Amino acid sequence: MPGHEVTDxxxxxxxxxxxxxxxxxxxxxxxxxxxxxxxxLERQLDEAVDLLHRRQALSAFDDD
Known part of the structure; x- marks a missing residue:
């Protein structure tokens, strides 16, 4: 799921x-x-925010 889809x-x-x-x-x-x-909803929101944070962390350290 692309980042914009996660935020949406x-x-x-x-x-x-x-x-x-x-x-x-x-x-x-x-x-x-x-x-x-x-x-x-609270569970799904926690999961989505966690996914977003993981993606942001990966992109911050991505060497590509």
């Missing part, structure tokens, strides 16, 4: 997380399904 994916995950959290504020909390989705 991160932005999409953040947008969905924001929508869930904003909805929870306006509707008195999250449903059980929304809580599960939020946990999954």
């Amino acid at each position: 994916r991160i932005a999409d995950l953040i947008d969905e997380e924001h929508r869930l959290r904003t909805g929870a504020l306006h509707h008195g909390g999250l449903t059980p399904a929304e809580r599960l989705r939020l946990k999954d």
Whole structure:
């Protein structure tokens, strides 16, 4: 996955997380399904950010 795709994916995950959290504020909390989705989003976001950091580190030390 190219770098721009990773950052696009991160932005999409953040947008969905924001929508869930904003909805929870306006509707008195999250449903059980929304809580599960939020946990999954957090996991995916952590993985995507980790991937981005690894790619940035590799490119910083790339001799090519």
